[in-house]
Amino acid sequence: MTPLNYDIVILGTGPAGLQAAIHAARRKVSVLVMGRLDKSSLFAAAHIENYCSVLKTSGTELLETGRKQAEAFGAHLLEEDALELEKADRSFVVKSESGKEIQAQVLIVATGAARKKLGLKGEKEWLGRGLSYCVDCDANFFRNQVVAVIGNGSAAATGALTLLKYASKVYLICKQLSVVPSLERQIRESAVELLEGNWIKELRGEDELKEVVLTDTRTLPLNGLFVELGAKGIMELTLNLDIALDPESFRFIVTDKKQATNVPGIFAAGDICGPPFQMAKAVGEGCVAGISAATYVKGQGKEGAEGQEPGHDH
Numbered sequence: 001m002t003p004l005n006y007d008i009v010i011l012g013t014g015p016a017g018l019q020a021a022i023h024a025a026r027r028k029v030s031v032l033v034m035g036r037l038d039k040s041s042l043f044a045a046a047h048i049e050n051y052c053s054v055l056k057t058s059g060t061e062l063l064e065t066g067r068k069q070a071e072a073f074g075a076h077l078l079e080e081d082a083l084e085l086e087k088a089d090r091s092f093v094v095k096s097e098s099g100k101e102i103q104a105q106v107l108i109v110a111t112g113a114a115r116k117k118l119g120l121k122g123e124k125e126w127l128g129r130g131l132s133y134c135v136d137c138d139a140n141f142f143r144n145q146v147v148a149v150i151g152n153g154s155a156a157a158t159g160a161l162t163l164l165k166y167a168s169k170v171y172l173i174c175k176q177l178s179v180v181p182s183l184e185r186q187i188r189e190s191a192v193e194l195l196e197g198n199w200i201k202e203l204r205g206e207d208e209l210k211e212v213v214l215t216d217t218r219t220l221p222l223n224g225l226f227v228e229l230g231a232k233g234i235m236e237l238t239l240n241l242d243i244a245l246d247p248e249s250f251r252f253i254v255t256d257k258k259q260a261t262n263v264p265g266i267f268a269a270g271d272i273c274g275p276p277f278q279m280a281k282a283v284g285e286g287c288v289a290g291i292s293a294a295t296y297v298k299g300q301g302k303e304g305a306e307g308q309e310p311g312h313d314h
């Protein structure tokens with residue numbers, strides 16, 4: 001099969017990948033964006049109300065508009081996952097799920113992060129209808145309501161403290177709180193009701209999640225459940241490229257201020273670079289990655305090509 005050739009291949013059609021495509025394509029380099037819109041974390045986000053200048057919209061609408069913008073500037077979209085990446089001299093070869101081979105001078109990795117799930121029946125159905133994986137995104141929807149957070153780590157503990165500012169009642173369900181002593185003290189001295197030595201064994205509700213059954217058999221009526229079990233960058237694909245990961249958790253890709261990884265010609269943006277998992281951050285990093293990647297291409301692979309070209313992206 002004859003390989004397709006692009007200056008830049010972007011892995012991921014979430015906000016990071018699409019923004020990178022918009023900025024790169026506007027600089028007149030050839031751009032292919034791979035991935036599925038409906039696999040973006042944003043697709044599941046029913047309401048976005050914390051993105052500057054957008055009062056309230058859905059994740060689906062934002063992604064559809066982003067896709068159209070990227071295409072209007074000349075980026076091509078391929079709704080397929082990349083299955084394999086190989087380094088080939090001064091370029092990369094991407095193999096798609098249908099067997100296409102795509103040659104790229106530069107890669108932008110924007111494959112997002114996977115949130116750990118409870119693995120309970122109904123978890124998918126109640127997502128956005130009483131169940132959330134993101135306190136920062138959804139706390140405001142539960143003003144004066146009863147909520148619970150489940151998780152043992154600092155994301156769950158800080159999430160519970162944040163929710164105190166919104167909800168009328170906050171439970172923290174954990175097997176064993178595993179956080180730094182100062183955070184543990186904060187939790188124990190706060191109004192958060194700690195249900196330690198517990199977990200959830202069943203979710204119940206109808207159109208919306210209504211209650212959870214704990215392992216100690218108690219039933220907890222609630223309006224919202226926040227699952228804060230941590231996340232991990234989706235980078236199985238890039239493991240063979242020796243991209244440096246953060247030395248503490250090894251869950252996310254490390255980049256510099258230009259979104260460049262340690263591997264020349266590979267940039268990364270969005271959730272795969274670590275928290276906070278927010279669209280605004282993904283878009284910002286995508287913008288920088290797109291500009292840096294296009295500059296890299298125009299410098300014919302020479303590292304350190306600086307700045308923007310006159311007349312673009314002021």
Ligand SMILES: Cc1cc2nc3c(=O)[nH]c(=O)nc-3n(C[C@H](O)[C@H](O)[C@H](O)COP(=O)(O)OP(=O)(O)OC[C@H]3O[C@@H](n4cnc5c(N)ncnc54)[C@H](O)[C@@H]3O)c2cc1C
Pocket residue numbers: 011012013014015016017034035036037039040041042043044045046047048049050051080081082083110111112113127128132133134137138234237269270271272276277278279280282
């Ligand atoms: C329920 C929910 C609600 C949220 N609410 C908000 C909110 O209100 N405000 C906010 O700012 N943020 C919110 N977020 C977070 C926000 O959605 C993410 O921070 C954002 O989508 C990250 O963008 P990204 O482009 O890095 O990754 P994603 O949007 O997750 O996109 C990843 C992309 O990578 C692609 N991909 C994965 N593997 C491959 C592969 N092998 N080959 C090719 N492509 C691949 C996927 O198909 C997808 O297109 C929410 C998230 C969730 C889950």
